[in-house]
Amino acid sequence: DKAILLGLEGQRPNLIDPDIIPATLERIRSSKRIQLMGQHEIAFDEKRDLGMNKRQKLPYHTNGMRFTAYNADDEVIATRDYYSVGGGFVVNQDDAADDRIVPDETPLPYPFKSGDELLAQTARSGLS
Known part of the structure; x- marks a missing residue:
């Protein structure tokens, strides 16, 4: 903030x-x-x-931020999305829509989606 x-x-x-x-x-x-x-x-x-809406996922990338401007009558006059894509780079929604963000498809050696799954992975692998 x-x-x-x-x-x-x-x-x-x-x-x-x-x-x-x-x-x-x-x-x-x-x-x-x-x-x-x-x-x-x-x-x-x-x-x-x-x-701050930390649960909402924007369309092009998980690390995004939406700015919405309102006029004095509380009507939306502009909305713009921005995405932090790593390496200090930030792109706007137009750049994201142009497929300039390439998803990393590298398979993860120990995939998990929750804390419980992470703990299970560490128990199975012997890693901490």
Whole structure:
């Protein structure tokens, strides 16, 4: 959530002065206002306006994030999906739809889908 708030304000991870991060986050949270790209100030209540839906899987990749913008009448005016595809790369929904994300089909030596299955795999293999 910190990175999202800073990104909405136009901060870049490789350029931001780490010393300003706590004060910037405090300003956003206490004033309930955010400066989009450092230029356009809007009302922003983090608890209300930044929803984290960790159970929803987006269409193209498991590590995705959806941004939805609403107008003053609470109507959706824009939606955009982004995917972190490894190696520090992020692609948008258009890039993902163009099949630029290639699934890793390498068979796993010890596949599992739950904690119980992982424990069973370690017991069978003798690995920890």
